[in-house]
Structures are given as C-alpha cells and as structure tokens.
Amino acid sequence: MTSTCHNVRVGPDHILLRLKAIRDPRMRVLALVEAFGQGDPGTWVEALEAIVTRSHLVDDPDASMALEAITHAAGDAALPYETKKDMYVAATERGMAAIARLFLSVSPMVVPDAQLKKQLAPERPLRPAGRPLTLGERKALARTHRRDQLLLLIRDPHPDVVGILLENPHVTETEILRIASTRPAVPAALAKIAAHPRWSVRHTVKRALVMNPATPLADAIRIVTTLRVAELAELAADPMLPETLRRHCADLHAASQRRPQA
Secondary structure (H helix, E strand, C coil): CHHHCCHHHCCHHHHHHHHHCCCCHHHHHHHHHHHHCCCCHHHHHHHHHHHHHHHHHCCCHHHHHHHHHHHHHHHCCCCCHHHHHHHHHHHHHCCCHHHHHCCCCCCCCCCCHHHHHHHCCCEEECCCCCCEEEHHHHHHHCCCCCHHHHHHHCCCCCHHHHHHHHHCCCCCHHHHHHHHHCCCCCHHHHHHHHHCCCCCCCHHHHHHHHHCCCCCHHHHHHHHCCCCHHHHHHHHCCCCCCHHHHHHHHHHHHHHHHCCCC
8 A cells, every 4th residue: 555645546446445455454554554644634634534425325335444444543553643633634724624533642531530540450359259359360361261250351441451351252242342331431441442453343332432431532533433324413412422522423424414425
C-alpha cells in the first residue's frame, strides 16, 4: 500500500481495492497507519468520508471491511500524533466533523478515582469469600480452559486480565459481551476490547461498548461510526449517551440522508 497511496491514488475505490488484497485484519490497519502519513490529508479525509457514506448506505462488504480498518487505524497507538492532527485539521476545515472525530485521541475520565483504585487493586478474590489472588495469579488463571474458572475470571475488571482473556481460545462471544457490558468497568479494559481485531467487529460487542458509560469516548465514536444508519438514528436520540457521541451519530445520520444511495 505504501507505494500507491500518494495524492492522486488516494480515492475510495483504490483504498477498497488495496485493503481487500490484504487478508489479515491487523495488517490492513497497519497498512493504513503507514499510508495516512503519505499524500495530502485533505484528499485522505475526502476519501474516508466517501467510504463511510458507502458503508452506511450500500450493502457493500468491501466498504464495511474498509471502514473497520479505517476506524481502527485512526485510533491506533502506532499512528503518529502529527498525522492525527493533520487529518483532524483537514476534516475540520472541510466541515467533516464526523471524520474529524475519528482522529480524537483524548477521552475525558468518566470513572471516579476511588472506584478505579478499587477495581485495579493488586489482589482480588475470584469468589466473594475466597482467598484474594494476586494479579499474577489471576493472569495465569486467565489462560485456563476450565469453564468454571473462566466464568469467574470474566468478572475481573483489570485490563491485564481482560487482555489475556481476549486471546484465550476457550472464551466465547458470550463471555466477551458480558465483560463489555459490565458496570462499573475500567476504561482501559474496554479499550482493549475496542481495539481487538477479533472481538471488536462483533455487532453485539460493539453495541455493548457504545452503551457502556466507561468506554473511552474516542473509542465509542470510532465504534459507532461502523454501525448502520437505522442504529445511528436510534443512538442519536438516546439521552443516556454522552452529548458528543449523540451529536456524532446525528452528524453521520444527517450525512447519509444528503447522499444518493449509489
């Protein structure tokens, strides 16, 4: 993707074609992270807006796949701050507020310090009356195949434990959904789910993360961008969601209504 993503080649059809040729989801994200730094940011954000619109209005698996990669790349830790800034400014100058928000990297803290300190305590029992286990012990247990222990471990809010559970082949979507739906939750743990190439694309998990007040706002914005138009209208009217997130949904929905379905 590196040699072909300069100014004149950064168009929606070209991006879809290049991403389709990359089979591994993580490699698609890394290809975009590198490509975002090449060419004119204005050309890039215009192409991204076209892909977002196509994904929302047309049953196009390639556009949906590309949008997943785009939203992950926009928030990826490997994307340089200067590139994020350039894309944000270019989108803002063009009145593309929804595209600009994809490159937000800071989310306001929504979890009280006392609550966060308790959730990140170095020792925690698996059962209410059980022996407190160290973080190291819980991380080791998170690699187990035993269903009884896994069902107890998914209650552990620590991001390190959640990160291991996400990679455990014996954990199912049902368990990940329960973690994503847990309240109260640790924002860093939910951010790990939002960034995971396997679980972050599951619709039920997306919805749970969007609805969880502990999900970092920047992650929720990128996740909700991948949802369908009908869901955007529903979420834009949900008073339980943060005002910025509702406005983002409303902007995406309004943009889809202005574009022809072709």
